[in-house]
Amino acid sequence: MDINVKPLGRRDFLRGSLAAAALAATGTLGACATSGTGTSTQTSSAPAGQVSDTNPFGVQSGTAVEAVIFKGGYGIDYAEFAGKQVEAKQQGVTVKVTPTTKVAQTLQPRFVAGNPPDVIDNSGAGLIGVNTIRDQLAELNDVVEAKNYEGTVIKDTLYEGVMDPGTFDGKFIVLNYVLSVFAIWYSASLFEQNGWTVPKTYEEMLALGEEAKGKGKYLLGWGKEAATYYQTMAIGSAIKEGGDEVRLALDNLKPGCWSLPPLQDVFNGLKKIIDAGYMKPGGSGTVFTAAQAQWSEAEDFILYPSGSWIENEMKDQTKSGFKMTGAPEPVVSSNSKMPWEALHSTAGEGYIVPSQGKNVAGGKEFLRAMLSQEAAVNFAKTKLASTIVKGTVPADGFGSTALQSQIKMLETAGSNIFSWTVLNPADLYGMNTDQLVVWNTFLGGGSSVAELTEGLQKITDKVANDDSIKKVQVS
Amino acid sequence: MTTLTSGGLTSGVSAPPGGLRRIGSARWRRRNLTFDKITFFLVFLVIPVAFYIAFVVSPFVQAAYFSLTDWTGFSPGMNFIGLSNYAKLFADSTFLQAMGNNILMAIVVPVVTLGVAMFFATLVTVGGSTRGNVKGLRSSSFYRVVSFFPYVIPAIVIGLIWSQIYDPSAGLLNGILTRLGLEQFASFAWLGDPRTARWAVMFVIIWGLVGFYMVLFIAAIKGIPAEVFEAARIDGAGRFRTAISITIPLIRENVQTAFIYIGILALDAFVYMAALEPGGGPDNTTLVMAQQLFTTAFTKGQFGYACAMGVVLAVITLAYAGLVFAVNRFFGGKSEVGE
Structure with missing residues (x-):
């Protein structure tokens, strides 16, 4: 995943879109007038x-x-x-x-x-x-x-x-x-050195946070353009806990989808970690690659939720001897619908x-x-x-x-592989920009679970209630 | 319209209908439409106007039309939906917040930038020793060059430099503050805290622009005859009084132009934001309309809606320029020594 700055002025944008418009006016609009709606799927006429x-x-x-x-x-x-x-x-x-x-x-x-x-x-x-x-x-x-x-x-x-x-x-x-593969990534060498084990629940994460603090390290961290990686992790954990019910509610933008108990449990688990001060502060003002380097190079924090592109993305900024390894996203409780080994992969x-x-x-x-x-x-x-x-x-x-662990996680998960359609990483309706704002505030400790839920629900409802946006029905 | 009736009714026209045309055509002939003249018209009038209409006016008209449609930006077809994009726009809390941010910036950035630029310009040109000729501070040409440096750097680079300076953990600013013993600024996210983000961003814009407007004002002040300042000094006016009563009224037109330029920039601000706050900042406190427009068009695929935002932005920009003119006239622009 590559999040670039977009150095494009409003005028350039207008120019571009209007050049396109000029094209539309000269060529295709005329063609479209004869062919009707212009939205029908035409197959190529090439011989x-x-x-x-x-x-x-x-x-x-x-x-x-x-x-x-x-x-x-x-x-x-x-x-x-x-x-x-x-x-x-x-x-x-x-x-x-x-x-x-x-x-x-x-x-x-x-x-x-x-x-x-x-x-x-x-x-x-x-x-x-x-x-x-x-x-x-x-x-x-x-x-x-x-x-x-x-x-x-x-x-x-x-x-x-x-x-x-x-x-x-x-x-x-x-x-x-x-x-x-979406996972939480860590340095196997660092964990081995300190005798830490990978947390499988949010409770264990909280406990590991205490231990990390003893070594002068934070548990987690984030960058401002990538705050929604935590949303991806939260949804993954919630789907493991609540199964298809959670996935379908989110994918079909159901009213109140963010208030489902499994999601709330995850949010509360995260909130405890944030309130305990195990989250490296300042993420909402840090460029995401710089934040990721605090994990892979400086080892200021020890766990990072991300997709498997992380290794390639950080390959120039990874400490030597940093055995980057992935583990499945944590579960909420021991009686979740899918086991901890279940893997979010897309x-x-x-x-x-x-x-x-x-x-x-x-x-x-x-x-x-x-x-x-x-x-x-x-x-x-x-x-x-x-x-x-x-x-x-x-x-x-x-x-x-990282690649080894990725293949191993896939093998261990077997048929317990899941993904979803609408929200990021796929982001079908372009909601990520708005969600980033809400998550940056939450991860920085600036909002409660209720405020986070309300903020996310508002973004979802806005799309759900906008008739001009064509929706995908997910089943 | 027929020439007969209009000619008969218009009191100012005394020539009989048809006569006017004859005179006109005679004058036309007398002008000797030489090859030189025709090519002159063609090159300096017809072609520029044609270009202007093709590449400036018609796109604007088209954008205004698209704002009345549900065009996705990628389809050849679109439906006319009247003003519903505008209705949606003024119910869209995010866009209204962006508009508010832009308006705040269009007030703060010009006033502070031009105020600081004027202060430095005065110091460098007439603020020097009160003995001898009217002159600026010692080594003022050095200050002039140095202050222009930020303007030489492209805006996007300025944004990237400052996003590094503001970095909570490794940034220069927090490094200096913590070294001074202000421990509360360790890991403080200047761009990530809703209390500071917008001021931090505005500071960068102002920092980048002061030099340019300072040079603009210096050039204007240099155009004022030194005798005027000498006379003021003989009359006992101090530096501040000279600046308020002599300098500013004499370069009024430059100040007005500067206000309009920088205001338009503050209403845009896209490039700075793309580098400093690509996501709209904490709680959207630094979101600007141009950013919202860009996301709506390219990420959300709602070009019709985005065009409506563009139209609103253009109207606000025009209104701002009109306001600057009105304020200038209110304080007696042009009627005084301005010319």
Whole structure:
């Protein structure tokens, strides 16, 4: 996850949006007047090539595929690698990979004009809210039903449930490529040195806070742009405690969803830790990477809830000998619906294929290349993160303790893997900005559990009651 | 409109209808529409106006139109929904808070910045020794150069530098304060506490801009003949009295222009906020309209609603400029020595 500053002036913004508008006025608005609503899913009219097992989408020779890839922590070289594979497998097809750091700003005019790229890595802080464009995306079922470059049906090579976060109202339209495990991360070496064990409940966390204090360290810490990592952890813990009931209430923006007992228990557990002074103060004024370095480099605090991208994100700011290891998010009580080992895991780096692209088949072929064993192993090896393709990480995790623990947690969890759709990390309705404000106040000790609940409920209700926002029904 | 009736009814026009046109066309001919003249018109009038209409006026009109639709920003189609975006806007507590923050900034930032800039400009130009010629403080050219430094740094860099200075644990500011024995500032989040965040942010903006306005005022003051100051001094006016009664009235127009420029900047403030408080600050105390607009458009995919915010922001900016003009006129602008 990459949270960037956005140095863009209001005038630049207006200019950009209005240039887009000018395009709309000249080209597509006219087209739209004849084609009706303009929201119907149009399939590409590009002539299809011969469909076969080696060319399942019928990419035509001599065509070009345009891929726009978010250039964040993972770079774009892995996408270029897949592009080369496509060029090698499909005679006469060329692939052009273009990097971008601000997906929405760069591509917004092209969506309006009706000539989006063929495949997009829709990620990063400036991603396009999928809810906004989901009518303009091609369904990707045929991609996972096709055979990969090694001859196996792709679906059978993927981890369990990785298609769920990309499925909206029954349509699979976003292929999330990178597997993320949400956990609390710590230094195994530091814990071993001090004889600490990983806390499994919020009570144990509180007790560990006391011990850490004895060593002059804080238990937890946070950065202002990442305060909602605690929300992610809280929801994870609450779902383990209360099961699907909690998940569905939150995903479907039910009134009073934040007041459900499991969530309240988690909030109270956190509040005790905050009130005891085990949270490193000043987080609401600290840039999140600086806060994370206080954990990984200075070891000012000892536990940090985050996704598994944390290792890659902090690799230049990690103390040597810091054996970064993950543990499942804590549970509330011993009789929770799911065991402590249950794991919050979902896939990120959402790849989409716009249905109006010039070469939809080419876009899908690009995804097929990315899902090949060769490309997936290449990604895991160079980025120290697993893709959604199974069995690409060896037991030694390419020498990374974080990756080792990630694979181990996944194995231990077995079928107890869960995720959710609407709130962050997916953040379908763009509520994170508002939630950050509420969480920064709470983590800094500035509000009570009741105030936190009320603040979060207000944000949820605002979206729920706004008819202009199309909702996704989650079941 | 027919020329006949209008010509007959307009009392000021004595020539018969048709005659006017003849005279006009004759004058037109007399002007000798040479190649030079035509190209001159084309290059200096027609093309700029066409560009202005195409790239400034029409986008504004379009934005105003989009504010009346439910456009998501990514779809080719949109529905006309009348003024409901505006109704939503004025019921949106977050946006109203952002508007309030902007208005506070548009009051505090110009007054403090220009006040400080004027103070320094006076010192550097006429505030020196009272003996001999009217002059500034010793080594004033050094101060002038140094004070301009912050303006040379791009706003985004200023923001990033100060976000490091304000860092609660490793920042320069808390480092100095704790070294001075003020232990309560260890880990104090200047940008994370609702009591301090907005003032901390405003301080950065003011810090970044004082130098520029100081140089602007220096240039204006240098344009005033030294005899005026000498005469005031002979009449017994002190430094403060000279500044209030001589300098400010004489550079009134510059002050007005400065007020408008810096006010527009304070109503925008996007770049500083993007670096210092990208999330809107603690309890949204530093959220500005431009930030809210950006999130609404690109993160939430509600371009129609965002355009409505843009229109409101433009109206407030115009109102601010109008207010500055009105205040200047109220205090007798132009009628005095200003010209």
